Amino acid sequence: MIASTLRMGRQRRVLPGFGLSLGVSLTFISLILLLPLTSLVGQLAQLSASQYWFLITDPRIVASYGVTLMAAVIAALFNAVFGLLMAWVLVRYEFPGKRLVDALMDLPFALPTAVAGVTLATLYSSSGWVGQLLEPLGISVAYTWVGIALAMAFTSIPFVVRTVQPVLEDLPAEVDEAAITLGAKDAHAFRRVILPHLWPALVTGTGLAFVRSLGEFGAVIFIAGGKPYETEITSLMIFVKLQEYDYAGASAVASIVLATSLALLLAINLWQGRFIKRLHGGRG
Amino acid sequence: MSIRIAQIDKTYGRTRALEPIDLDIHDGELIGLLGPSGSGKTTLLRIVAGLEQADGGTIHFGERDVTHVHVRERRIGFVFQHYALFRHMSVFDNVAFGLHALPRAQRPSSGEIRTRVMQLLEMVKLSDFAARYPAQLSGGQQQRVALARALALKPDVLLLDEPFGALDAKVRQELRRWLRHLHEELHFTSLFVTHDQEEALELSDRVVVMSNGRVEQIATPDVLYRQPANRFVFEFLGEVNRLEGDVEDELLTCGNARVAVPEVGDGRHELLLRPHEIRLAEHANDRAHLPVTVTAIVPVGAEVRLELEADWLGEPWQAAVSHADFDRLAITRGKRLFAIPSQLHRFDTARPQTLAPSF
């Protein structure tokens, strides 16, 4: 394939640097991305199917799948609502401090996850600023799945905001006006006209937030507390197995996490492609 | 439903978008708002729609004062410049949108909605396209969907913002004729914005010419073309040739060119004339001596457009002659002829003046 690629490139290339950039890119991708990933495949190849099955269906691991999935779903749904609200407010309204709030939306990407983790754990522990307010209400966040969902939600805040925001900015004023001249009330117009326009971006953003939450580690472990079967996430299980030098077990569980994320990422891309096609006149 | 616009004005920041404007539109009239961009025509249309709020003045639809009525309750139909169709909805759902948005008590049953929408699609000749999406329609079809959607709620007035602006010339012609017929058939009151004088003249019962937030003239197309209220209207409604020179004893001289200008006082004057107001001849006559050279020839439809140059002209003149005259004079590039004006227009007096001496 590489040989034919080189030939194809030479035939019609006008600009220089094809060979060099192809060489650098392929070398880098092979060494940094593919080689390490093949080592995972190699490790797994040493396992029989039944061994593999045994490793990935260990009850403690299975419980971690459940905790991770549930928390990630809640975090993603929270972000769908929160992100949509923030994007709407930042695009449609003017208020003092708007630029500051806009800039702050990226904080979770800029702040190291471990810092986010210890901070949230401290804030929401029973003696923390927020935790001590919630405790009398019987709500405990730290060391429960609520805390895990909270940490996941925090680290993936920018996804929905930053995917919906540009789409909302590009929405012509005429769309609003058309709905209003036809007599639609706010709620009706938002649901039937605005939301469908934002839908692809909203789903994509939520999907990305979900994928990120599934794999989140640094922000979660501090607030999770690591009670087996209750607050252990799958990433943590991999980490724990590595500390016990159980490379086979770690690899088996990692393969599940990796496959899930890649499949989701692929699904998001395919879905997005199909949706966009319809709006721009593919269908039929 | 008649529309009465009284003393409507609007300022954005420091820019005066509309001087106080008065305009009466009769029931069933089709009115064109014509002007260059920035003339305030779109602002006026959007104020009538309720999409913008005027700083002062009142708007009545019939006897109803709608000045402070929200656009939702104004009962207008609005066709947007780029149609603003909802691209995620089928043609049917687009047209049905307004009916579905009615409060439950007023909303027709889904059967009634269906009948009404199909009627509208029939009217705009798109019955077979109900299930399509906007992206699958041509520009002209989208435009008709937009119109059907705007008419679905039986609005009191129909407002159209550059309704044919985004279409190519041929489709535009067809649609214009079609809209004219539809208007005669349904007799709704409508107001549309355009920057295309041909469109305004062809479509409107009366045209409102605007510039710089002011109304320059309101008149029927015929009057507008023959008796422009001022120089702006004259220049905006078609191509204009300029002739500037010194007048002495009712004779204007400019280099070696001379033309009789009855009733014009002495001094420097500028006179204007349209391309079709120029006749070409082999010889000058005793009232006009305007030697010109043909520098470009463009046959367009029923006439031939010529570009004329001369030493005494600042910028070339455009002239339009019939094919018969073109052949008779055996016009070629570089041919030297004499221009004989049939009319000259003068706007430097208090009232515009048309000089139609018997040349």
Add this chain to the structure above:
Amino acid sequence: MVRIGDAPRVKRLLIGIALALTALFLVLPLVAIFAQALMRGIDVYWHNLSDSYTVAAIGLTLLVTLLTVPVNLIFGVFLAWLVTRFEFPGRRLLQTLIDIPFAVSPVVAGLVYLLLYGRNGWLGGWLDSHDIQIMFAWPGIVLATIFVTCPFVARELIPLMQAQGAREEEAAVTLGASGWTIFRRVTLPKIRHALLYGVILTNARAVGEFGAVSVVAGAIRGQTNTLPLQVEQLYQDYNTVGAFTSASLLALLALLTLAAKAALEWRAARRETAT
């Protein structure tokens, strides 16, 4: 202008909720970091900061960042040039591959490096016999960080260069310019901001990477602790003030990142309105 949701009541309500949630979820944690770090006063803060292990962690973090950013910068530029300036089979695949690090859990990223270079790994034995240590040493940390941050520069450049097209570069070729001249004089000025933005993001992530690094670092104090690992270790030792002292440095850097990003965007927006 009439728009959906512009009734003052709706507007105030939505802005109110948005600001309250922003304060709770974003501002409060930020304040907490600095409050915790300075809880015992500025002297203790300084003392914690000049702790030898913390200083070592700062040094290692700087080293990792200084190595990671240029590598990913060069790779990102080459990859973007490749996929936006040439048509070839496998182009889409290449663009998809580069997204993998975004989807992979950082712990898994660390794991695959451990499997490759670790004592029992494919290359581990050979490396061991030549006395080269990659895992549980700084080279491993650098590699894992490069893996995790490699998409950032390319992801910023590709959409921009795609939108810009190759017309100007082609014009330069017809004028006889060499490859390097074309890049330096024609392409680089057009992509400068995106490039800088990509570097800022790479930098932020490289400094703060935790999951992948914690797997490959082995957490040897004073040797393989980066700042985020230092935060974790101090926190686990119940040295909250110490942990938040290191955390405050990272938070400060995050704020600088946000400021730099906002400044870049602001300048870009201003230029857009100027033209």
